[in-house]
Amino acid sequence: MNVQYPIAGLRGARAISLVSSGREVGGRPRGDAQVPVCRMRDFQMAAVVPARADAVAGARRQLAGLLQNSGLSECADTVMLAAQELMVNAMVHGCGNRPDGRFSMRATHGRGCVRVEVEDPSTEQPHPRPATSDEVGGRGLHLVDALVTRWGTDHSAPGSTGKTVWFELDLLGGEGTS
Template sequence: MQLEIRPDPAEVGRARRWARSRLAGSGIGDDESLAETLILLVSELVTNAVVHTGCPAVLRLSLPRAAAESATVRLEVADRSERAPVPRCVDGDETGGRGLALVDGLADRWGWSPEGAGKRIWCEVDRCGQFRETATAYGGGASVSSAASVSSASSASSAYEGRAFEAV
């Protein structure tokens, strides 16, 4: 399933509504923590595409055929920008810049790869992993794998290219 996204901030709300309806159609109810986690991830990835690229994008949602307890849900946003996603460190007063940190904290795995004249950013959430407390996910329950860690912000974009990140 996919949804084409225009480079307009209003598209973020449309993407959330679209994803929520697809989740409900697959048996993942609004009242499940999995649904709320996935909707927040959709919101962050689509917002990043709209705000940071100014290009159209495509949101893809891969849902399990049955609502199995061990199923994995995958979200992807492909855009036409070649700029790598760069996780930022922001102080407490800034109003933005936390999107990839949220993705890192909420998804079981995430990463990105170049694709044609653009890139694809993806994340996965394992349905069986939803038993963990929400506070753990928000409190830094995920970390970047050591293979992708970098020592300076200037090398961040090249160090993260093509890497996958996994919650540990």
């Protein structure tokens, strides 16, 4: 799958942290000890993103560069498409399309898995809905579900409002595995 789309500059997305190293990082899938350890560069990235289309495009561009620099170019289109869908949903639904709204995006790679989390201030849970053929939207979560290994939602930290929508993409069969 090769998806091409234009990317605007990084205007408005403020990076909080970025770590690139050869060590394991948090945010990896739990459970099965048979998950292969990645031989590519593991990373963590976090950004606070204003609820504006240009800022979403900038965060997406920052993630694309990180994936390329970490040796994960073969999965970059899939990760960026799913991440963009979650960020646009956060902008439109989570922040109410208010330009003064903000959401956060975190991405991690470790143990053969890329995980992306998008946290917004809304408590309304996302749910895939059937879209009619004449609707412009309504297909994004179906697309995410088809592209990634697993996805879901979590409540925000105690004492705060909002939710985190996340997805994981396992990189088995060569890329990102040992």
